[in-house]
């Protein structure tokens with residue numbers, strides 16, 4: 301999705317979510333203070349979030365050290381299924397469905413995943429030949 | 432001797448043989464093992480932990496070996512086949528012959544991203560996406576929508592001009608040739624191409640799209656080009672670096688080869704030009 305239309309989609313979703321009291325900020329460009337990411341060092345974890353984005357529940361929260369895989373320290377899910385996310389050294393984030401395209405926060409990574417999934421369900425990782 | 436050619440100059444027969452060999456590997460299940468391996472490294476390579484396939488100096492030798500394994504698998508099916516490369520700085524349009532129905536097929540339809548033509552379209556029945564991160568079992572692409580432009584030749588040249596192979600901290604924050612070629616910093620070459628193709632190519636299971644191999648064969652060729660331009664520049668680090676593959680350390684998952692053994696591609700293959 302072109303950056304402009306993604307930003308428009310995020311803004312629209314923010315308006316929707318605001319109406320359901322799962323308050324979210326507008327697109328990250330217009331609210332640099334809400335999400336924590338690129339501007340923070342790698343030792344503090346972004347805040348938790350919980351919202352409905354494009355009809356799907358996305359959640360994120362700091363996870364206790366170690367985790368079950370390379371100590372990501374932060375867990376994201378889409379409709380309750382964990383989305384594998386990773387923080388880059390510069391504080392940006394990627395997920396397994398958008399692995400070459402860093403965004404500034406885990407919430408942005410969750411939204412990018414919802415955009416990418418186009419309604420498809422996420423499979424629990426690690427990916428393996430599904431039967 | 433294997434000669435890797437520009438995909439744009441392949442004959443109809445060469446395209447047909449390449450596609451047939453890829454489909455044969457898919458049918459036998461061997462293809463999906465490559466997808467699984469790649470995803471395991473994508474998930475496991477981290478900036479502050481062990482890193483081998485990506486975001487590290489060994490990004491280039493690791494993918495060189497990975498492509499060699501795949502090319503050998505293709506050649507076990509048809510000994511005449513070599514991996515072609517895609518120079519995306521030249522063939523930069525969704526209308527390129529690369530995406531024609533006699534080769535890789537084109538972009539996906541807008542509704543769900545599904546590729547509708549070519550030998551890898553779900554409708555052709557030979558390309559189920561088995562190793563996947565979501566419920567969709569069909570090949571998807573959205574050429575040029577997630578990012579509009581592929582890298583230009585001038586952008587490629589600006590990266591080839593960087594004389595230092597890689598630099599501490601040896602990850603996605605590094606300055607130097609490797610990380611600019613990989614794309615975590617600067618004009619962004621390799622990563623941007625994955626994003627430009629979209630679909631599975633933008634995910635950890637990117638080898639589900641056969642263009643993965645043509646993209647990486649060109650990245651590999653750019654490494655060779657960089658070596659010719661900077662004969663005095665070496666692979667680094669040279670030793671004693673935690674979590675990072677040094678010049679003479681073996682690489683997972685093979686554990687029998689080092690970056691040093693892969694610096695010269697000519698024992699394995701040459702390029703058409």
Ligand SMILES: [Cu+2]
Nearest residue numbers: 469484485494
């Ligand atoms: Cu890779």
Ligand SMILES: [Cu+2]
Nearest residue numbers: 621625637647
């Ligand atoms: Cu790649």
